[in-house]
Amino acid sequence: MNTALHRLLLLLLLVLPWAAQAGDAADYAKASPAKQARLLESWAAAPAPERLPLIEALRANRVAIDQNKTPFIEENGAYRALEGDAEPVGTPKKLRLNNRLRGLLNTALASHQLFAEDPAQRLAAAKRLQRSGQPEQLELLQQRLDVEEDAAVSEALTLALANLQLTASDPAVRLAAVRLLGETGAPLARVRLENLLADEAETDAAVRKAAETSLAQVKRKLLIGELLGQAFSGLSLGSILLLAALGLAITFGLLGVINMAHGEMLMLGAYTTYMVQVLMARLAPEALAFYPLVALPVAFFVTAAIGMALERTVIRHLYGRPLETLLATWGISLILIQLVRVLFGAQNVEVANPGWLSGGLQVLPNLVLPYNRMVIIGFALFVVLLTWLLLNKTRLGLNVRAVTQNRNMAACCGVPTGRIDMMAFGLGSGIAGLGGVALSQIGNVGPDLGQSYIIDSFLVVVLGGVGQLAGSIFAAFGLGIANKILEPQIGAVLGKILILALIILFIQKRPQGLFALKGRVID
């Protein structure tokens, strides 16, 4: 029986491509919807390369028939015969698709694309067949799997095949399919296995047992993927918090003042990126892909200049009055936000990811690491390294550390504290500007951008303590990861509240933060 079926299918495979040339399009055009569906099913089971244009045209709704039911393809308003070189008689009418036909069409297209040159296209086709494969395609899938060379594609094909085999009548085939599903660890496999186990769909005891083991296996693999995903998004959030808080920690450690306009430096950095993108699209479109790299130094200098100007004009006059500084910088932040709103509009502006930052790396079936986030984690660490070098290996850094530890003593030793304050304020603002460039690549760029990060970055500073880079790093990544681990368990809002409560409790133990500067200070 089985061999007979095989032979029949093989025969069909041999015959069908030849039959295709005898006017697939004409057959389809003349058929009733029910017959069209059957035609599509047979095409899906036995793909032929010549048929691809027809299927694509059908899918794009570009096939029309004239009064003689001759099929034509519509191109920019003109009609061209699909087979032969007939001229349309009368105005051709578009062939209509219903939902069932559209689904079958997609399946047929997918099985044709399994033959594509591009592995990405084959992968997409195999993935589509995982969902919508038809029992008739079993043979085809088996055949493609045997010749497939690309590992990712053959994995996807295996899954599609196993999906189909679950419906086979032979328990042995089903058992093999269940085992195969267990090895993949794909979210879809879990759904299939659960369906199989639910409502007594599977009657064979051995298959049921195997399905249970496979399900446990898949769940474990999915859990690993999920945990890794949470850890990654925690790292990603942590690196963003780090970029936002690093500059704040420097200025707070140095001057003892909280710069409420710090978030707006992030926002200005993001808007600078937008401006660079617009200018490069106009002046140097061929290098547009590298605009974030160009934006980095521009954003740094723009925000550093603004920061230094603020220090000179406002903050300088408020030394020794930290609470007033907080209010004054809040006023500055209001003005900056409104200024951006007036200049650029209250709507978000569009900052597009260049090609090399979009997409992601598929590590596990349910774990994709986006390139932009990976780059930002690396970038944050790079900025930390630069800051460390600047603070520890340069004259400026030496002076900054001296003023942070003891302002009066540093001044007595000839450190120009006023100049150092200005430079450090510029540095802190510049780092925030760099953070703004990074933020523009993963989120919306609007006038309120900075507001959403400011409280979190304060918490980083409070938790980490001032004057030490290590404190900020630990606090930023700790908060980021804690946030992302708590989020799926108890929701984002409750997670935030819990973290706030934990910070308050933590400060009971260590009022100076994780890494306090050693020394005796008394007011």
Next chain:
Amino acid sequence: MNQPLTLTAAQKAGPKATVIALGLALAVLVAMPLLHLLPAEHALHVSAYTLTLVGKILCYAIVALALDLVWGYAGLLSLGHGLFFALGGYAMGMYLMRQSAGDGLPAFMSFLAWNELPWYWYGTSSFLWAMCLVVLVPGVLAFVFGFFAFRSRIKGVYFSIMTQALTFAGMLLFFRNETGFGGNNGFTDFKTILGFSISAPATRATLFLATVALLTGSLYLGFRLARSKFGRVLTALRDAENRLMFCGYDPRGYKLFIWTLSAVLCGLAGALYVPQVGIINPSEMAPTQSIEAAVWVALGGRGTLIGPLLGAGLVNGMKSWFTVAFPEYWLFALGALFIVVTLYLPKGVIGLIKRRGE
């Protein structure tokens, strides 16, 4: 500096002038609701809009006074007073929602397809219990937060940031529909209070008078506190906490008391604000609102008790005018106000008046 500024200012200007100015202001405030009761076509009639606006500003003035007690005297800049204000308002709002819903559930709950009231709504149909909540919720929250904060000697900007994070967390919590306080729409559409229609002139006038009474009472309490030994200790605490401790005082109790008192005052102000304005929603807890309260105090003059009232009136009056005349430029004006006040008016308007007097 060691003596509350008001005292020295009052001594300079002579007690007579201060008393006359305060008396005049009080007379005007008491007259307003009475004039509102006049028929609408009467020349001296005060419109409902004006009365609501002034009532709202008076509620804000109480917040400013409460903030002055902690910031001006104890040196604790709270950026989270909006939370206590809103909590008092929400407690009052719960009662008002129950009033307008009758025996049924408040409208927003039926909208969420809830069948029964959450436990914390228990008893809110009683006015007395709602009033207890108005005092208890902000009071207990402030007490617990203050207990932990002062125990570990969090002060200065650290304290400000923690309070800001606190109100931010509260805002996020109340924005959620599941929290059971109407989500981002909050409470609105109130109908009656204690059986009286909320939009009736007599009710409005009564609420207004209650606000004036609360303001006068808080001001009196503030003066008494400032003049007492307690007030002196607070001022010492602000200026040199360590020296005070070396003198054998434990600052925690002082801080905790004034902090909790201030929160309760804010809660009461919120409770009077809600029936007058007719809405409460989580945006009252936004950090922006609380920090704006700090500028009222700074503009009026910290540690002067009268100054913050002036500041609240000036800033909110300006806001009402600006948002109608030049809505685009209000934030510029407010931002500039923050900077100008901190740079050039460290003692606020009161300080300016005092200098003019000399």
